[in-house]
Amino acid sequence: MGNSAIAISLALLGCVSAGWGISFATGKAVEAVARQPEAGTKIQTVLLLGAALAEATAIYGFVIALLMIFLK
Amino acid sequence: MEGFGEKIAEVMSSNKIDIHLFGLTIQISDAVIVMWIIMAFLIIFSIIFTRKMKTIPEGKQNIVETLVELINKLTEGSVGHHWKLFAPYIGTVLLFLVLSNTISIFNIIPSGEQLYHLTHIKAFQKFPDFNLIPPTKNASVAMGFAVMSMVAVLISGIRVKKVSGWLKSFLEPVPLLLPFKILDYVIRPLSLCFRQYGNVLGAVIIMELIYSSIPAFIPGVVSIYFDIFDGILQAYVFVFLTSLYIAEAVE
Numbered sequence: 001m002g003n004s005a006i007a008i009s010l011a012l013l014g015c016v017s018a019g020w021g022i023s024f025a026t027g028k029a030v031e032a033v034a035r036q037p038e039a040g041t042k043i044q045t046v047l048l049l050g051a052a053l054a055e056a057t058a059i060y061g062f063v064i065a066l067l068m069i070f071l072k
Numbered sequence: 073m074e075g076f077g078e079k080i081a082e083v084m085s086s087n088k089i090d091i092h093l094f095g096l097t098i099q100i101s102d103a104v105i106v107m108w109i110i111m112a113f114l115i116i117f118s119i120i121f122t123r124k125m126k127t128i129p130e131g132k133q134n135i136v137e138t139l140v141e142l143i144n145k146l147t148e149g150s151v152g153h154h155w156k157l158f159a160p161y162i163g164t165v166l167l168f169l170v171l172s173n174t175i176s177i178f179n180i181i182p183s184g185e186q187l188y189h190l191t192h193i194k195a196f197q198k199f200p201d202f203n204l205i206p207p208t209k210n211a212s213v214a215m216g217f218a219v220m221s222m223v224a225v226l227i228s229g230i231r232v233k234k235v236s237g238w239l240k241s242f243l244e245p246v247p248l249l250l251p252f253k254i255l256d257y258v259i260r261p262l263s264l265c266f267r268q269y270g271n272v273l274g275a276v277i278i279m280e281l282i283y284s285s286i287p288a289f290i291p292g293v294v295s296i297y298f299d300i301f302d303g304i305l306q307a308y309v310f311v312f313l314t315s316l317y318i319a320e321a322v323e
Contacts, residue, residue, distance in 0.1 A: 048305065052306065052308075055271075056263070056266075059266065059274065060263075063273070
């Protein structure tokens, strides 16, 4: 490990952005549902899709961290 | 706690299975064999469910029609005018990815060794092991799917716009963007591949850790999220992104 531990922790900083993005999207979705409850199901599918897309940044960080640990 | 590192390394590596055929030894990775199982299942399923079709659907034909309608609607919603050309490809990839991402749900059936450890009954040792790993956990399989969808984007662009129109589309808003448009063809498959591979690998690793630390009850509950929900969502996202790229190439 040693120095690469610092690099791995830096790669995992990408998870912060995913959390931020998903929380932002969820907040907006709650607002939209409160304003227009009859569009709930449509908003929910769009929210799930957006969350899965925003999650990708965290996944990139995770994959790179795993590669750094196991494939030296 | 110290066994976890080796366990993750073991999950990440792919096993090779030797097959002896006509005096030759062929090495086949386990992902390929799981993919063969899924292919066989899909082929048999589609042969059985599409026999003796009628104009007024009844029984098993209803299930297939619902599936086909769902896929058609999904493609029509994102691709638009030319949806009829791409609905078969999109549907095939969606069905295959849904099955291959959720196949690790069979891990909740305990293997014979585990049952023997718990109960000390000799008869359980002959119980078969259902340890199927999802093939998209292998980075090469995920990359294969990503390259396939990029080839579909290329072919659709050339087929709908003809060669000259397709070449012109590289210079379309401003010629300054040409390098980025070419880079798109490298970055898009990479991002599709990493998304699929990372999600499935993360789910498999987390499930493996839960199986080894709390073997009873909890894995069944957690695998509903990590195996079924996450797998289906990622397959849907993959297909949705592919159809978005196709829509951009076609319009």
